[in-house]
Amino acid sequence: MASKTLRAPFSLRLLTSGFIVFWLILAAFPFVWTLWGSFKVELDFFSIADWTNALTGYNTERTYGSPFTGVGYHGAWVQEEFWRAVINTGIVCLFVVCTSLTIGTLGGYALSRSAFRYTFWLLIIALIFRAMPPITLVSGYLLPFFEWNVWGILPTTIIVLVAINQPFTLWMLHSFFQNIPKELDESAKVDGCTQFQAFRWVIVPVMWPGVITTGLFSFLLAYNDFAVTSMLLSESNRTMVPEIAAFLGTTYTEGNVMFAVAAVVSATAPLFILVMFFQRQIVSGLTAGAVKG
Amino acid sequence: MKHRTFFWFFLPTGLAMLLFIAAPIVSVVLQSVFAPHEPVLITAQTCTPFSCTEETTIDQEATRALREAKPLGRFVGLDIYFNRGHLATAEVAEAWRTSDNLTAFFHELGDLPFYRAMAFTLTYTFTVTPLLIIIGMAIALAVNTLAQKLKGVVIFFSLLPMIVTPLVGSLIMFWMIDNRGVLGNFLSWLVSDPDLSVKASTGLMWISLIVYGIWHSAPFAFVVFYAGLQTLPEDQIEAAQIDGASRWQQVRYIVVPHLMPLVTFVALIQLMDNFRVFEPIVGFNAAAHATSLSWIIFNDLGGETRQLSAAAATSVMTIIGVAILLSPVLVRTWRDFKGKM
Known part of the structure; x- marks a missing residue:
């Protein structure tokens, strides 16, 4: 880069590095702190006497003979059966991502290949839908869902999350498909393929980078959702996030905050791994909309 | 792409959005102008040899029949929007009349749930x-x-x-x-x-x-x-x-x-x-200390008594708020589109 040929003055470099270190601490420290603290007893993690207790595990050692303890995790996973919530989250995320990508790919492809005016209006409507806060829709779901007796079960939540996901998926895939040259499927059609065959045999093999990126964001939406899952799932079908919220209601009174801390760490771990492996896709997905718009 | 082919490709995603985004919005708007039925009351007179007492009880049968006949409730127009839990027009007018200065007026406003939520939401956003x-x-x-x-x-x-x-x-x-x-x-x-x-x-x-x-x-x-x-x-x-x-x-x-x-x-x-x-x-x-419109909806929907109508009215107002914030985006997209034509 040109600006590198002129070396920045020492003071400026110091300021920049200082700022980055500050930001990194701000971004990462809360996670490290909570991970460390999740292996302590409550008196150490929340210590009014001496904050270094949380580092050394003074009370943990006195109670369990070692500065680390898995009691919080045992309480959350075994006693409170957090594993059920984990399985439910797994089911919900898997089905949401698969369904949402299947129908979103078809729709996004159609939008990118049709030159009629209504495609623009469909995209605008999708944009409006994308802006709707999911919680505002929930009050519209409850009455019919009670009426049809489908409230509280996983399939209902999956369908709702797929629908809420669609506007974003459509926009994302639409712009990815526009970058795939039209000549590819048009030449296939000249050779006698129907539109669907052209899609199946020519476009599908080259669309995976875009689909994977979109899938990541669908996954995040389903995984992170709180408004829909907490309102539409019955107690026995809860996914992780509403389950954690439910922990808070009971644990503050029972003095088992550490269960919630352990559950929070367990719920964050998969996201860490996700960012580690898919960092590039996430960054490209975030910027895809921006650089175009 | 032909209209027909487009239709079939777009059908699944279009249907999902129609049923689970567009229809709920309509349903929310409808719910916000209906309130739950009042229980049907019956007054029975029981007379003893010395006196007669009137007793009012809820007619469970009739109430259930009414609820089943009209599941949406009774039509109340925009009443819910203007009640104390929402725009609270009466209370605001009252506060305006009785407070001597603006500070006192805003203090009164801060006690009304909707304005309290708006104060935080807008401060937070901006x-x-x-x-x-x-x-x-x-x-x-x-x-x-x-x-x-x-x-x-x-x-x-x-x-x-x-x-x-x-x-x-x-x-x-x-x-x-x-x-x-x-x-x-x-x-x-x-x-x-x-x-x-x-x-x-x-x-x-x-x-x-x-x-x-x-x-x-x-x-x-x-x-x-x-x-x-x-x-x-x-x-x-x-x-x-x-x-x-x-x-x-x-x-x-x-x-x-x-x-x-x-x-x-x-x-x-x-x-x-x-x-x-x-x-x-x-x-x-x-x-x-701080609430937002979304939180009010969540609070109304949760708990023992699901206040669907109240939540629906707040939802509609939230949607209007989002629409106002969204309008510049739409104008921009529209201009981009015109530029491409």
Whole structure:
């Protein structure tokens, strides 16, 4: 880069590095702190006497003979059966991502290949839908869902999350498909393929980078959702996030905050791994909309 | 593509959106103009030889029959919108008449749930959005000067606050600022007040929520601006350097104008997202100090009595608020589209 040929003055470099270190601490420290603290007893993690207790595990050692303890995790996973919530989250995320990508790919492809005016209006409507806060829709779901007796079960939540996901998926895939040259499927059609065959045999093999990126964001939406899952799932079908919220209601009174801390760490771990492996896709997905718009 | 083929390709996704986004919006609007039925009362007279007493009881049968016949409830028009839980027009008029000055008037307004929520939502939206843009820009400029190897690591850690589940992220923060947590302890030590508690103070709670909001969204701004910095016009920078522009002048007159479209993009997206602030209020257990429209809906829907009509009315008002914030985006998209034609 040109600006590198002129070396920045020492003071400026110091300021920049200082700022980055500050930001990194701000971004990462809360996670490290909570991970460390999740292996302590409550008196150490929340210590009014001496904050270094949380580092050394003074009370943990006195109670369990070692500065680390898995009691919080045992309480959350075994006693409170957090594993059920984990399985439910797994089911919900898997089905949401698969369904949402299947129908979103078809729709996004159609939008990118049709030159009629209504495609623009469909995209605008999708944009409006994308802006709707999911919680505002929930009050519209409850009455019919009670009426049809489908409230509280996983399939209902999956369908709702797929629908809420669609506007974003459509926009994302639409712009990815526009970058795939039209000549590819048009030449296939000249050779006698129907539109669907052209899609199946020519476009599908080259669309995976875009689909994977979109899938990541669908996954995040389903995984992170709180408004829909907490309102539409019955107690026995809860996914992780509403389950954690439910922990808070009971644990503050029972003095088992550490269960919630352990559950929070367990719920964050998969996201860490996700960012580690898919960092590039996430960054490209975030910027895809921006650089175009 | 022919209309027919387009229709079949678009059908599944279109149907999903129609049934689970468009229809609920209609249903919400409908619910907001209907209130639940009043129970049907019957008055029975029971006479003893000495006196007669009138007794009023709920006719369960008739009530159930009425509810089944008209599940939506009774039509009340816009009454719900104007009642105390929402726009509270009567109470506002009353407060306007009785308060001597504006301060007293706003104090009265602060007791009404809708205006209390609006006060926080708007403060949050319009402080978090500019601050996260400035901080995101600063991080992007700083990271851009780093060596290639370091960039990946910094981006990895920067993404975490944004990717983490909002409820989980706010809980992690909340446990730290608890007066027994590490940040809470630190703050007490800083102002040397051992009894300082963020949970007990409205001002501190607002500040923590805003700090959380910035922490959560700054990475998005950072990533977008960082991508924009990779397309900087090299020749312009060089020309400016030859003309003797200082580093600050280069940033001020070349880099920032180059990123301006991205700043608008981030601002528009974030205004909409911050307006629906919700999870942090649950995570911080902050309802006593700060509420938002989304939180009111959540609160009405949850619990023993599901107040569907009240929630629906708040939902409609939230949708209107989002629509106002969305209109500049729509205008922009429309202009882009016209430009392409």
